[in-house]
Amino acid sequence: MNFNHETTKLDFVRHRKKFFTFSAVLISVGIILLSTLGLNLGIDFSSGTTMDVLADETVTEEEIADQFAAIGLEPDDITLAGDENDVGRAVFIGVLSQEETLEAQRHFEEVYGNVPTVSSVTPIVGQELAMNALISVLIAAVGIIIYVTIRFQLLYGLAAIIALFHDALFILAIFSIIQWEVNIPFIAAVLTIIGYSINDTIVTFDRIRENMKLEERVKTFEDVARVVNKSLIQTLARSINTVLTVVFAAGALLIFGGEAIRTFSLALVIGLVAGTYSSLFIAAQLWAVMKGRQLKKAKFNSKDVQESEA
Amino acid sequence: MKNKKRGVKKWRIAVFFLIVSFFAGLIAVNVTDHAEDISLGLDLQGGFEVLYEVTPIDESQEVDRDLLTDTVAAINARIDVLGVSEPNVRIEGEDRIRVQLAGVTDQQTARELLSTEARLSLRDVEDNLLLDGSDFVEGGASPNFHAETNRPIVSITLRDANQMAEVSQQVMEYDPPDNVMAIWLDYEEGDTFAEEINKEDSKIVSAPSVNRTLRTTDIMIESQTFTVEETRHLAGILNAGALPVQLDEVYSNSVGASLGERAMDLAVTAGFIGVALIFAYMLLYYRFMGIMAVITLSVYIYFVLVVFNWMNAVLTLPGIAALILGVGMAVDANIITYERIKDELRSGKSMMSAFKSGSRRSLSTILDANITTILAAGVLFYYGNSAVQGFAVMLITSILVSFITAVYGSRLLLGLWVNSRILNKKPKLFGVKESEISEL
Numbered sequence: 146m147n148f149n150h151e152t153t154k155l156d157f158v159r160h161r162k163k164f165f166t167f168s169a170v171l172i173s174v175g176i177i178l179l180s181t182l183g184l185n186l187g188i189d190f191s192s193g194t195t196m197d198v199l200a201d202e203t204v205t206e207e208e209i210a211d212q213f214a215a216i217g218l219e220p221d222d223i224t225l226a227g228d229e230n231d232v233g234r235a236v237f238i239g240v241l242s243q244e245e246t247l248e249a250q251r252h253f254e255e256v257y258g259n260v261p262t263v264s265s266v267t268p269i270v271g272q273e274l275a276m277n278a279l280i281s282v283l284i285a286a287v288g289i290i291i292y293v294t295i296r297f298q299l300l301y302g303l304a305a306i307i308a309l310f311h312d313a314l315f316i317l318a319i320f321s322i323i324q325w326e327v328n329i330p331f332i333a334a335v336l337t338i339i340g341y342s343i344n345d346t347i348v349t350f351d352r353i354r355e356n357m358k359l360e361e362r363v364k365t366f367e368d369v370a371r372v373v374n375k376s377l378i379q380t381l382a383r384s385i386n387t388v389l390t391v392v393f394a395a396g397a398l399l400i401f402g403g404e405a406i407r408t409f410s411l412a413l414v415i416g417l418v419a420g421t422y423s424s425l426f427i428a429a430q431l432w433a434v435m436k437g438r439q440l441k442k443a444k445f446n447s448k449d450v451q452e453s454e455a
Numbered sequence: 456m457k458n459k460k461r462g463v464k465k466w467r468i469a470v471f472f473l474i475v476s477f478f479a480g481l482i483a484v485n486v487t488d489h490a491e492d493i494s495l496g497l498d499l500q501g502g503f504e505v506l507y508e509v510t511p512i513d514e515s516q517e518v519d520r521d522l523l524t525d526t527v528a529a530i531n532a533r534i535d536v537l538g539v540s541e542p543n544v545r546i547e548g549e550d551r552i553r554v555q556l557a558g559v560t561d562q563q564t565a566r567e568l569l570s571t572e573a574r575l576s577l578r579d580v581e582d583n584l585l586l587d588g589s590d591f592v593e594g595g596a597s598p599n600f601h602a603e604t605n606r607p608i609v610s611i612t613l614r615d616a617n618q619m620a621e622v623s624q625q626v627m628e629y630d631p632p633d634n635v636m637a638i639w640l641d642y643e644e645g646d647t648f649a650e651e652i653n654k655e656d657s658k659i660v661s662a663p664s665v666n667r668t669l670r671t672t673d674i675m676i677e678s679q680t681f682t683v684e685e686t687r688h689l690a691g692i693l694n695a696g697a698l699p700v701q702l703d704e705v706y707s708n709s710v711g712a713s714l715g716e717r718a719m720d721l722a723v724t725a726g727f728i729g730v731a732l733i734f735a736y737m738l739l740y741y742r743f744m745g746i747m748a749v750i751t752l753s754v755y756i757y758f759v760l761v762v763f764n765w766m767n768a769v770l771t772l773p774g775i776a777a778l779i780l781g782v783g784m785a786v787d788a789n790i791i792t793y794e795r796i797k798d799e800l801r802s803g804k805s806m807m808s809a810f811k812s813g814s815r816r817s818l819s820t821i822l823d824a825n826i827t828t829i830l831a832a833g834v835l836f837y838y839g840n841s842a843v844q845g846f847a848v849m850l851i852t853s854i855l856v857s858f859i860t861a862v863y864g865s866r867l868l869l870g871l872w873v874n875s876r877i878l879n880k881k882p883k884l885f886g887v888k889e890s891e892i893s894e895l
Contacts, residue, residue, distance in 0.1 A: 199714045232714070243570070243704060244656070247563045250709070260501070260562060260711035267705045285834040289827055296823055333773050333835070333846045337780060340831035340850075344784075344824040348791065351820040383787075383794045386740060390733045390790070391783035397729030398779060403721030405498070405714075406772055413780075 157377045158370040161430035168311060168427055175318020182321050187328040194237040194246070196220075197262040198253050202231055209233035216252045218245065226404045240265045282313065282339065289343055297354055300435045305346045308428035312342040315419040316412050330409040338416030341391070345424040348383065352376040353429060364444070366437030373433045377425060388421040467875035471868060475750060482757045489760045495557065496771030496845055499719040501712030502557035503566065507702040509550045512572070518550045522699060529698050530554060530569060536691030537565055543769075551705070557769070562709055564688065570702050572641045573692045575611070577622070577674075580633045580648050585622045588697055590614055592672075596693035598686040601677065607686040611693065613672040623669040637662040638676055660689075722775045729779050730756070733786055741793050743884040747869045748789040755785050755860040762852055771845030781853025784828065788861035791824075792817040793885075800887045806880070810873040814866050821862060825854050 187195070198209060206223045213220055213235060220235035241249070246263050253261045286306055293302035313335055320327060353376040357363060360372055395417060398410035497504055509518055509526060516522065523546045534542040534556065543555040559565045577586040595612030613619055626636050637648055638660045651659050661677045676689070734752070738745040759778060763770065796813030804812070829851055836847035872878055882892065 197711070197714055199711060199717070201713075243566065243707075246707070246709075247566065250563055250711075259713040260709075262708075262710040262714045264708040265704070265706065281834045281837070285831045288830050288834065292827060292830060330773050330846075336831060336835050337777075337846075337850070340828040341780075343827045343831065344787070347824045347827055348820055351823060355816075379798065380794075383790050386736075386790045386794075387783075387787045390736055390786045391780070393732040393736065394726075394729035394779045394783050397725045397732060398722070401721065401725035401728055403718055403725075405718040406722060409773065 155378060155381075156374060157426065158373050158430055158433055161426075161434070164426040164430060168423070171318065172311065172314050175314055175321065178321040179317060182324070184317065184321050184327045185324045187326040192266050193221075193239055194241040194263060194265040196235045196237070196246075196249060196264075197226075198233040198235070198257065199227075199259040199261070200231050200233065200257045201259065203229050204231060204233055206233070209235060212253065212256060213249070216248055218249060232404070240267055282336065285336070285339060286310075293347070293350075297350060300432055300439065301350050301354070304428050304432040304435065305343055305350065307431055308346050308423040309339055309342050311423045311427060312338055312416055312419045315423075316416050319415050320412070325408055325411065328408055330406060331412050334409045334412035334416065337413060338420055341417060342420035342423060345384065345387070345420050346428045349377060349380050349424050349429055350432070352380050353432070364440060366433070366440070369433045369436045369440070373429045377429055381425075384421055384425060388417055392417050463877050464875045467871045468877065471871040474868070474871075478750075478754050478757075482753065486757060486760070489757075489764055492764050493760065493770050494767070495715075495719070496769045496774065497555060497557040497708075497710050497715070498772045499715050499770065500558050501562075501710050501715040502555070502559050503562050503707065503709035504553065504555045505566065505569070505704050505708075506547070506706035507552045507554065507570070508705045509552060509700045509702060512574075512699070512701050516699075518700070520546075523550070523552065525699050526702075527552060529696050532695035533568055533573075533692050536688060536695060537568065552702070558712075564684075566707075566709075568688055568692055570704070571692060572698045572701060573695070574641050574697045575693060576639045576642050578637050578639055578642065578648070579626055580629055580635055580637070582642075582646070582648055585625065585636065586613070586618070590618060593696075594694045596690040598683070598690045599675075601675070606677070607681045607683045608678075609676040609681075609686045609690045609693070611674050611676065613674060616670050616672045619672065619674070620668050620670040623665045623667070626665040627668070631664065634666070635662045635664050638674075718772055719775075722772060726775060726779050730782055733782060737786065737789070740886065741790075742886050743872075743878075744789075744793045744796070744869065744886075747865055747872075748786065748793075750868060751789065751860045751864040752782060752785055754864060755857055756782065758856045758860060759849075759853055762856060763849070766848075766852070768848050768852070769845060770849070773846035774849040777846045777849035777853060781850065781857055784825070784854055785857035785861040787824070788821045788857060789865055791820055792862070792865065797885060797887050800882050800885060801891050801893065803893050806878050806882070807873055807876070810869065814870075818862065821858070825858055829854050 198204075198212075204225070206225060209223050209225075210220065218237070218241070221238045222236040224234045224236075226232040226234055241263075246265065250260050250263065253259070286309060289309070290302040290306055293305055316335055316338060320331075353373055356372045356376050356379075360368065363369060363372065392414060395410055395413040398406060399414055402410055509523060511518060511522070527544050527546060530544050530552065531542065534544070534554075537556075537559070543553075545553055547553050554569060556565060575588055575591065576584060578584055590613060592612040592614055597610055599608050599610045600606065601608050623636070626634050629635075635648075637652075639646075640658055640660050642658060646658060648659070648662075651657050652662060663675075663677065730752075734749050737748045737752075741748060756778075759781065768774075792814060795817040796809050799809035799813045800806070832847045832850040832854070836844055836851070878884060882889065
């Protein structure tokens with residue numbers, strides 16, 4: 146996998162409109178789904194109690210329901226998990242009281258020998274968590290724009306942030322389609338992807354910046370496009386190798402990591418792919434378009450100046 | 456042929472093997488110790504986390520920083536009674552307190568003990584207050600055994616024997632069976648003796664009848680159901696002092712020990728598989744440089760464990776994920792450098808100058824990429840809840856350690872080989888074909 150920018154016939158910039166359209170369609174579908182179906186919010190973000198019961202043996206939903214009935218509780222939903230269906234997850238809408246929780250823990254410890262995992266959230270706390278996550282993403286975004294503007298230029302920062310929101314929305318869209326339950330580690334995954342996405346974009350931008358300096362004249366959009374293409378091809382091997390290795394790690398977590406981190410690792414895998422896609426096909430192209438416009442404007446302005454001077 | 460050989464500096468290669476065997480020895484000897492020393496979060500070893508909302512008992516009281524600090528102190532004193540190592544109690548926001556107890560074996564008892572206000576009061580049958588906490592000697596409670604029945608009891612000490620005499624006379628004014636002195640725990644306005652005495656989980660711990668004037672400072676709290684363990688706990692929280700406030704649970708998460716253990720085993724196995732895949736890929740693709748990457752990555756994982764221990768940080772499930780992601784970031788730093796070196800080799804530079812300029816030019820890229828990620832992790836740490844914070848701490852540690860090992864470690868090791876000149880004119884070892892090299 147070696148890519149020589151003089152011999153490799155890959156044009157990343159020419160097809161930009163297809164990439165933009167593809168992402169725009171996907172994101173709009175995602176937004177429509179998000180606003181209609183919405184995410185399947187776990188109790189971390191709504192309110193209620195979930196209880197994971199480890200049985201050390203295969204159980205059925207009826208068995209779990211019977212056990213809860215024995216202590217006078219009726220879960221609103223029961224699902225099974227674990228490789229041998231040995232974990233029962235019961236969801237209660239509305240928070241169980243401390244006594245009910247403790248009673249249930251005692252009961253299941255007697256029956257199965259393991260203390261169940263119980264998580265209860267009141268509505269206020271759940272909303273605060275989601276709000277905090279949103280605020281922290283916005284703060285991180287502003288921080289990144291400022292940093293990139295100082296180290297690079299504002300246009301790079303803008304393109305990087307658009308790519309970042311693209312990736313975050315991409316994950317949210319996929320999760321609203323597959324309707325997996327979203328929990329707090331999911332937020333951690335989305336934030337990680339934001340970090341990765343920016344990391345990945347910066348590496349290609351860094352090469353574009355370097356090549357822009359090497360170019361003697363960059364006057365038109367075509368010049369910009371040539372530089373962007375060259376830079377993307379030069380960093381292509383790195384982009385592919387990096388995403389492959391990280392996907393190995395995240396993929397291993399997804400397949401072998403157990404149900405406790407399944408949502409987290411799936412969000413990571415989706416995000417990593419999206420992050421690489423946006424760095425290769427969206428971010429640099431967006432920058433090229435913006436840079437092209439800037440150059441055009443500068444040209445007109447200098448013409449104006451010349452005319453008025455004449 | 457002769458010319459080529461003359462320049463080889465074998466001592467550099469010897470140094471390389473020395474360094475590698477040093478680290479191999481260090482890791483082999485210490486890694487299990489370090490891994491075992493790491494404190495695990497409650498999602499990995501079981502335990503519970505509760506977020507309490509604080510409301511004052513006395514309505515004139517206001518929830519301020521002082522009150523919250525006092526409450527935290529009282530909670531900590533109670534946790535000492537339970538004997539939990541490494542408890543984490545902290546104030547959150549305006550009126551919240553978060554308590555995390557990892558590795559608690561008896562979660563039920565612990566949770567009940569924490570939220571009991573432990574306001575002891577003695578009342579008559581009509582709920583008139585006879586004695587309250589201020590009348591007892593501080594720290595005067597102790598677990599004991601009844602002198603006759605040998606049943607476990609808790610004895611408390613009054614400040615003044617005369618007070619007891621007065622109070623017992625008051626109680627005796629009632630006719631039997633109403634001549635009782637009810638010992639209440641957490642009496643609240645509106646509770647009545649008649650109602651509470653018949654409840655299964657009653658706030659009245661015991662209600663002895665009083666038949667004569669008691670001129671004593673010793674009071675026994677008896678109950679038919681007391682176990683030795685329970686009397687020890689009750690005496691403990693009475694000594695630790697009453698909570699100045701009422702605590703309501705707004706969030707709670709309790710993880711069974713076996714579920715936590717299972718999550719940990721799975722995540723660790725998955726981690727090993729992921730890391731093994733990365734190693735295999737790096738060796739296959741980058742050949743000789745891949746070996747350097749595998750060495751620096753192993754050292755990286757070891758150092759992360761050491762630094763993590765040294766910071767006394769708590770490893771959570773997302774933390775393991777961050778560690779593995781950190782491996783990815785460290786790999787990325789290696790890949791960026793190696794691709795640069797290959798670029799330089801292809802442009803026709805000699806091995807030594809390609810290594811030099813490749814390392815130099817990749818540094819600013821890696822720096823920018825890592826700083827932006829640290830920025831994101833920092834925000835996570837500041838705003839996240841405990842699980843997310845565990846993730847952020849691990850991510851920041853990983854990035855810093857990966858920067859040192861992947862940039863400087865890799866450069867040092869590879870540099871020893873390159874500068875020994877043994878690799879001169881062997882670009883194939885770096886995965887660069889002769890045909891790709893352009894003439895300068």
